[in-house]
Amino acid sequence: MSDEVANFNLLWSPMYLLQDEQDVNPDIDEDLENVLIQIDMLADQGSTEVCPEYSLETNTTETTNTCIATVPTVPDTTHENMELEDKQFDEEFLHLDDNGVQNFLDKQQNKNTAKKSFYDLALVTRFLKKKKETREIQTIPVVELDSLLSNFVLTVRKKDGQEYEPSTIRGFISSVERKLRRHKYGHSIRETLKAKQKLLKQKGKGNKPKRAQPLTDEEIAMLFDKNVLGDNSPKALLNTVWLNNCVQFGLRGVSEHYSLRWGDVTLNTASDGTKYLELNERQTKTRTGANVADVREVSPKIYGTNGDHDPIKYYEIYKSKRPQNFCDAEDPFYLAPRTISLADTRSEIWFLCQKIGERKMGAIVKSMKIEGGLDENKRLTNHSARKYLVQKLRSNEIPDTDIMQISGHKNVNSINSYSSISENKQRKISHLLSNTSSEESLTCHTSTGPNLPCTSASTVLPSLSQPVSQHNNLDMMAPSISSQTNMSSRINSMFYGATLHINSLNVYMDKPPQQ
Numbered sequence: 001m002s003d004e005v006a007n008f009n010l011l012w013s014p015m016y017l018l019q020d021e022q023d024v025n026p027d028i029d030e031d032l033e034n035v036l037i038q039i040d041m042l043a044d045q046g047s048t049e050v051c052p053e054y055s056l057e058t059n060t061t062e063t064t065n066t067c068i069a070t071v072p073t074v075p076d077t078t079h080e081n082m083e084l085e086d087k088q089f090d091e092e093f094l095h096l097d098d099n100g101v102q103n104f105l106d107k108q109q110n111k112n113t114a115k116k117s118f119y120d121l122a123l124v125t126r127f128l129k130k131k132k133e134t135r136e137i138q139t140i141p142v143v144e145l146d147s148l149l150s151n152f153v154l155t156v157r158k159k160d161g162q163e164y165e166p167s168t169i170r171g172f173i174s175s176v177e178r179k180l181r182r183h184k185y186g187h188s189i190r191e192t193l194k195a196k197q198k199l200l201k202q203k204g205k206g207n208k209p210k211r212a213q214p215l216t217d218e219e220i221a222m223l224f225d226k227n228v229l230g231d232n233s234p235k236a237l238l239n240t241v242w243l244n245n246c247v248q249f250g251l252r253g254v255s256e257h258y259s260l261r262w263g264d265v266t267l268n269t270a271s272d273g274t275k276y277l278e279l280n281e282r283q284t285k286t287r288t289g290a291n292v293a294d295v296r297e298v299s300p301k302i303y304g305t306n307g308d309h310d311p312i313k314y315y316e317i318y319k320s321k322r323p324q325n326f327c328d329a330e331d332p333f334y335l336a337p338r339t340i341s342l343a344d345t346r347s348e349i350w351f352l353c354q355k356i357g358e359r360k361m362g363a364i365v366k367s368m369k370i371e372g373g374l375d376e377n378k379r380l381t382n383h384s385a386r387k388y389l390v391q392k393l394r395s396n397e398i399p400d401t402d403i404m405q406i407s408g409h410k411n412v413n414s415i416n417s418y419s420s421i422s423e424n425k426q427r428k429i430s431h432l433l434s435n436t437s438s439e440e441s442l443t444c445h446t447s448t449g450p451n452l453p454c455t456s457a458s459t460v461l462p463s464l465s466q467p468v469s470q471h472n473n474l475d476m477m478a479p480s481i482s483s484q485t486n487m488s489s490r491i492n493s494m495f496y497g498a499t500l501h502i503n504s505l506n507v508y509m510d511k512p513p514q515q
Contacts, residue, residue: 111255120175127152137176138183149176213379214387215365219372224309228372231317234337234350241318242334242364244311246385248302249279250406254362254382263329267315270303275312277302300406321350334361 124137131148133140140148153169180186220243223229229240245251251260264280279300304312319327322335335351362382369380393403 116171117175117178120172121179123156123172124152124176127156138180138185149173211379212381212383212387214391215380215384216388217392219374220388222374223368223372226372228368231314234321237314237318237321237350238334238337238356239364239368240309240314243385244302244314245279246382247389248311248406249300250386250389252383252386254358257334258358258361260333261329262327262331262333265315265333267312275304277312277315298406321348323349323351323353326353332356336360 121137128134128137128148131151133148137145153173156164156169156172158164220229223239227233227236229243230236231240242257245257245260245265251257266278266280267275268278269275302311302315304310326335332355334356336354336356337351338349365380365382365384368374369376369378374380389406390403393406
């Protein structure tokens with residue numbers, strides 16, 4: 001059967017079902033302060049002329065004369081009070097047209113979404129021009145746009161001729177739909193997109209090869225050993241503070257770190273004397289502030305430890321090494337490290353009164369990977385630190401609902417997508433599946449007799465003559481260990497093939513004395 005799809009019919013659905021953000025608008029917001037000044041100036045320029053039946057208010061300027069009809073003139077002693085109220089009204093409510101409102105809404109949307117929408121729409125526009133279509137996409141009739149977008153989904157390729165990933169094509173369509181929804185187009189494309197995704201899956205696409213992989217404990221320890229993390233240099237100290245904030249506060253890789261202010265993190269002391277850092281969360285990807293009740297139930301905290309890598313220690317060092325006149329609440333949290341040698345007399349200050357660049361912030365983990373000599377084939381990004389947080393907590397059987405309080409997720413399914421089987425577990429599974437020997441390498445030694453199943457731990461029963469006052473506990477096995485027997489015991493054992501889980505077995509050889 002041919003893999004080619006002969007025909008596609010689009011199913012247009014109501015666009016209110018979609019939850020994507022609005023398209024980007026590059027227009028600049030109006031200066032509301034200037035508008036207020038203009039309103040005040042116009043209020044002082046008014047003059048009135050009385051007509052036989054109506055009163056006309058005439059605003060005279062050098063170029064135009066405008067008359068506005070009002071109700072018949074009636075003597076009113078409160079006229080001066082009304083003018084005063086009108087002026088107060090103008091000062092309380094600013095003039096703002098629909099374009100100004102739309103510009104304000106555009107400014108509040110996610111910055112990365114706006115960039116992606118701009119790129120995707122530029123790609124669709126180039127496609128339409130090749131099809132000799134010069135109309136704006138929101139003005140094209142549904143039937144024609146149906147055919148054009150179907151053609152786009154099926155024919156779009158990378159510059160080198162390779163197919164895009166299904167998720168990338170879905171992103172293209174989402175950007176188009178944001179554009180259409182903003183202009184109240186009222187329809188949505190879905191069926192062709194689904195068919196294209198199936199076709200790409202047949203070609204081996206859609207396995208998310210560019211997904212970031214989580215960091216591991218071994219990799220973090222290696223970074224400390226090679227002084228990529230620690231307090232040996234300004235860059236290492238900045239890396240360490242960033243990693244602690246990302247892992248323990250659950251901050252996202254770039255945007256939430258870049259918007260962090262010095263006053264957002266405070267150093268406090270608990271009643272038992274333990275120091276801890278507390279985060280006052282700003283706007284995040286999932287908590288934009290649109291719903292005032294949507295806040296974290298638990299304020300993120302970082303507690304001090306007695307280990308070598310105490311996060312409180314690194315925070316205090318970072319505080320002492322930054323300029324003291326740049327530690328106000330609204331000053332940026334992450335500062336650019338000094339690039340000159342620290343051997344001069346000013347070595348007490350390691351950082352500049354300058355916010356670290358956004359691009360450098362976005363490449364912190366990539367830089368640490370290169371300097372630390374980590375696996376070059378492993379895809380590590382800033383997102384890898386956040387995945388490390390979720391992966392480690394799930395590996396230690398922390399409930400997903402508790403993880404959400406630390407990571408800031410609002411959906412449990414997001415926790416599932418963040419974590420996966422660890423590399424160590426994959427190795428153990430691979431070794432287990434590769435072992436095809438019929439004989440077990442471990443043998444058991446026990447005094448329980450040939451007909452009893454034995455475990456991988458050697459267990460010896462206590463002497464029957466021992467008094468009860470001594471420890472006569474029979475610890476058959478550690479929690480959750482598997483029964484393993486040699487060939488001779490397997491033949492006679494009635495429990496052959498079973499897995500025994502015994503926590504504790506107490507054996508009393510003498511009758512306890514009566515009270």
